[in-house]
Amino acid sequence: MSGLLVYGSYGYTGTLIAEAAAERGLDPVLAGRERRTLESQAARLNCEFEVASLDEPTVLDMVLGDATAVLNCAGPFSRTWQPMVEACLRTGTHYLDITGELTVFEAIHEQDDRAADAGVMLLPGVGFDVVPTDCLAAHLAERLPDADRLELAFRAENGVSRGTAKTMVEHLDGGGAVRRGGRIEDVPVAHESRTVEFGWGLESQHVAAIPWGDVSTAYHTTGIPNVTTYMAMPRRAVRMQRMAGLVTPLLSLPPVRTGLQWLIEQTTEGPDADERASGESYVWGEARNDDGDRAVSRLRGPQTYALTVETALATARRALDGDAPAGYQTPAGAYGPDLILDVEGVEREDVV
Numbered sequence: 001m002s003g004l005l006v007y008g009s010y011g012y013t014g015t016l017i018a019e020a021a022a023e024r025g026l027d028p029v030l031a032g033r034e035r036r037t038l039e040s041q042a043a044r045l046n047c048e049f050e051v052a053s054l055d056e057p058t059v060l061d062m063v064l065g066d067a068t069a070v071l072n073c074a075g076p077f078s079r080t081w082q083p084m085v086e087a088c089l090r091t092g093t094h095y096l097d098i099t100g101e102l103t104v105f106e107a108i109h110e111q112d113d114r115a116a117d118a119g120v121m122l123l124p125g126v127g128f129d130v131v132p133t134d135c136l137a138a139h140l141a142e143r144l145p146d147a148d149r150l151e152l153a154f155r156a157e158n159g160v161s162r163g164t165a166k167t168m169v170e171h172l173d174g175g176g177a178v179r180r181g182g183r184i185e186d187v188p189v190a191h192e193s194r195t196v197e198f199g200w201g202l203e204s205q206h207v208a209a210i211p212w213g214d215v216s217t218a219y220h221t222t223g224i225p226n227v228t229t230y231m232a233m234p235r236r237a238v239r240m241q242r243m244a245g246l247v248t249p250l251l252s253l254p255p256v257r258t259g260l261q262w263l264i265e266q267t268t269e270g271p272d273a274d275e276r277a278s279g280e281s282y283v284w285g286e287a288r289n290d291d292g293d294r295a296v297s298r299l300r301g302p303q304t305y306a307l308t309v310e311t312a313l314a315t316a317r318r319a320l321d322g323d324a325p326a327g328y329q330t331p332a333g334a335y336g337p338d339l340i341l342d343v344e345g346v347e348r349e350d351v352v
Contacts, residue, residue, distance in 0.1 A: 003320050005050070005067040005093075007031045007084065008074025010041050012270040013098060013127070013308060017073060020309045022047055026316070031063055032074065054083040057090075064091040069121075069319040071312060072097035077104045077124070085122060089114055094121040094319045098312055100129025102177055105216035106184070109328045116327035123329045126315040127308030128156070130213040131331045132283045132299050133229070134221055135340035136348070137214060138332035140287040141222035143295040143350065147287035150222065152214050153196045153207045153230035156304045157279040177211035179219050179227040192228065193235075198282040199298050199349065205232045221330045224287065232282075271305055279303030286352075294352055301346040310343040 009018040009030040021028040022045040030042050030049040042049035050063040054074075064070060064087050074080045077099035085108060088095040099105070108124050115122045125131070133152045141147060176187040190208040198205055212229035219227055271279065283299040301307050311331070318324065318335060325334055332339060340346050 003066070003068030004316055005029045005031050005064065005070045007052075007070055007072050008080075009049075010034065010037045011073055011075075013305060014073030015041070016305060016309050017071065017098075017312050018045060018047070021313060021316075024313065026313070026320075029067065054080055057083065057087060060084075060087040061091055064088065064093045067091075067093050069094040069096060069316060069324070071126075071316055072099075075099065075101075077101050081108060081124070085111060088120055088122070089118050092118060092120060094324045095123065096121075096126050096312070096315055096319065097124045098127035098129065098308060099124050100127070100213045102184075102211050102213055102216050105130075105213050109216070109220060112328035119326045121319060121324040121326055121329055121334070123315060123319075123324075123331065123334060125213050125217060126312045126331060128281065128304040128311070129308075130217050131311040131315075132281070132301060132307065132340050132346070133212070133214045133285070134217050134330050134332040135337045136283050136285040136297055136299055137218040137224070138221050138337035139348070140285050140295050140297055141224060142337060143297070144287045144289060144293060146289045147222075147224050147295070148290060149226045149288045150218055150224040151228050151230065151286045152212070152218065153198075153205075153232065153284045154212075155198055155202075155205055155207075155232035155282040157275075157281065175211070176209055177215050178209065178229075179215050179225065182219065182225040184215060192230075194230070196230070196232070196284045197298075197351075198232075198284050198300075199351070200282070200300050200347075202282065206235055207232050217330045220328075221333045271303065276303045276306045279306070281307055295350070296352040297348060297350045299340065299346060299348050301340070301343060307343065307346075311340070314339065314342055 006018050006028045008014045030047050033053045035051045038049040052059045052063045072084050081104050108122050176189045176191050192209040195204045196207050207230035210231045214229050281301050281304050286296045288294045
């Protein structure tokens with residue numbers, strides 16, 4: 001199988017995906033800006049490589065010319081989605097990425113008509129952000145078709161990569177977000193909290209609202225107009241987040257962001273192989289309707305980065321095989337709520 005271009009193949013998650021793709025015979029073409037890094041990686045994986053900067057559209061079009069699909073692993077995606085999507089629309093290449101950035105999902109959704117006209121699939125969020133949560137949202141919508149409220153929560157183990165940490169810094173001054181009445185609304189960071197039963201022997205977990213990608217994608221997948229997303233975190237961490245919200249203007253200052261990015265560069269590596277192999281992830285969801293009926297389901301799966309490799313390649317394989325519906329898509333919207341169950345080690349259970 002061929003035709004897959006992995007852009008940003010030498011970042012933390014891009015490396016994991018490129019290694020797995022090569023090992024499984026997908027014959028990926030590796031791409032990015034740094035020639036020396038690409039040369040070394042391509043030699044190690046016995047893959048072809050292409051050097052292309054996102055600010056060189058002519059070169060980018062040439063690189064994408066022979067690709068069936070591109071898997072964009074270069075974040076922050078707020079900076080990389082637009083030039084890559086534009087190139088995909090020009091060249092007829094299907095676009096996938098591993099973003100979790102709410103604003104990116106909404107921006108790519110706005111390209112739906114153009115992508116449909118071009119016969120191109122635009123499918124952002126094919127990693128842990130947002131495949132398991134999107135699939136659980138779709139499953140709950142099937143269980144309770146007249147649901148008008150949806151809450152999703154997740155618990156992740158073993159830290160984040162350097163790229164994820166840098167993306168978080170990019171959005172430190174963004175506050176929170178929910179969907180109400182079909183529209184995304186800004187809210188204070190960690191404005192709501194509750195406890196959740198993730199199951200599988202875990203104690204009740206305290207979770208706080210965050211602007212997770214499903215505030216965008218769950219609505220487009222299910223049509224449920226009210227969506228709140230949560231992440232497991234200790235009560236102390238919630239208090240700290242709310243206090244940090246008071247100094248939001250300071251966090252947007254260039255010197256502050258530059259300092260945080262430097263600190264991340266020096267101190268953040270991402271989970272190692274043992275942590276990826278031993279860690280687990282948990283997702284919980286509840287749908288409700290006006291009559292008071294509710295459906296609760298939950299998932300357990302591999303560690304978040306290990307899961308991202310599996311879901312990214314599962315969706316890429318489908319696109320390479322021609323299963324790529326044109327226009328903007330969400331993971332469960334394109335491939336159904338059971339997409340996540342194709343990943344080894346994922347379990348789903350209905351609680352209520």
